[in-house]
Amino acid sequence: MGILDRIAEIEREISRTQKNKATEYHLGVLKAKLAKYRGQLLEPSKSKEKGEGFEVLKSGDARVALIGFPSVGKSTLLNTVTNTHSESASYEFTTLTCIPGVIEYKGANIQLLDLPGIIEGAAQGKGRGRQVIAVARTADLVIIMLDATKSEAQRRLLEQELESVGIRLNKRRPNIYFKEKKTGGVSFNSMCNLTRVDEKLVQMILHEYRIFNAEVLFREDCSPDEFIDVICKNRAYLPCLYVYNKIDQISMEEVDKLARQPHSVVVSCNMKLNLDYMLETIWNYLSLIQVYTKKRGQPPDFEDGLIMRRGSSIEHVCHTIHRTLTSQFKYALVWGTSTKYSPQRVGLNHVVHHEDVVQIVKK
Structure with missing residues (x-):
């Protein structure tokens, strides 16, 4: 057996x-x-499977995996929000391998992976399901893309496929x-x-x-x-955002119902509806913040901010600038919402907020 x-x-x-x-x-x-x-x-x-592998080198500040059934608009979304071209057509399985793109948003480079459409039974290796799922486990955020005209059945099947391979969506350990x-x-x-x-x-x-x-x-x-x-010990706990595409094909009442569901965003890739709100939600789900640096006697560098994760401390900021900086660290001056007054003199353990300005003072 x-x-x-x-x-x-x-x-x-x-x-x-x-x-x-x-x-x-x-x-x-x-x-x-x-x-x-x-x-x-x-x-x-043990025997290497023939065919093209999916593993794409991780780059940028975060990685987002785009999962969905064939022909829900994943390639169209990739083409719309990044500068990459992924073949999109009205027939199923247009995308046969993993196509990476980069979303440039608020100074961050977010890697977006357009994965081939998965089918029922993907967890057992049907289609290219196992490769798709293996790449999804390496992501910081999973976007499940759904066709708004037939979303409920698709959503339930995709959740079951990911659940059966140890990917836990919007759950904590x-x-x-x-x-x-x-x-x-x-x-x-x-x-x-x-x-x-x-x-x-x-x-x-x-x-x-x-x-x-x-x-x-x-x-x-x-x-x-x-x-x-x-x-x-091999479970992946990932945040997940459900993106309902093709809202131009359903009534306003149905759009309103879908938009009110938890962890959900409604868009139309062809008509470019609500994509700005989707990018803002992706940014929040990835827990990204932007921190600006300042040299002594000079104005802050608002052109090239540091992209950090929410909850990062001054020590993380030092490591991001240069790994030897903590050994020379004396104190930091911080302007922004993380301080009681500006500028505030802080140590390595101080947690920074989005759009804080930091000046590092060496010994």
């Missing part, structure tokens, strides 16, 4: 098993087996401490009241992975699936 047959059999078993107190242990073990087989399916094959040991059995503790798992279920899931000695500490009430994610 092949891995795909085993996965299908376990999925059938889960679907026909009633969810209640009596079956929770059985379901937990089935989910652990399913995650294990899916992990084996994603391991790279479960707050569970887990560490394998060489001896001592399983040490289980929790800092809260657990309603979905208990010590017996945790041990059964660990035994499925041949783990008999480990430390487990639940810091929050998590589900068996979240605990399996922690054991697997």
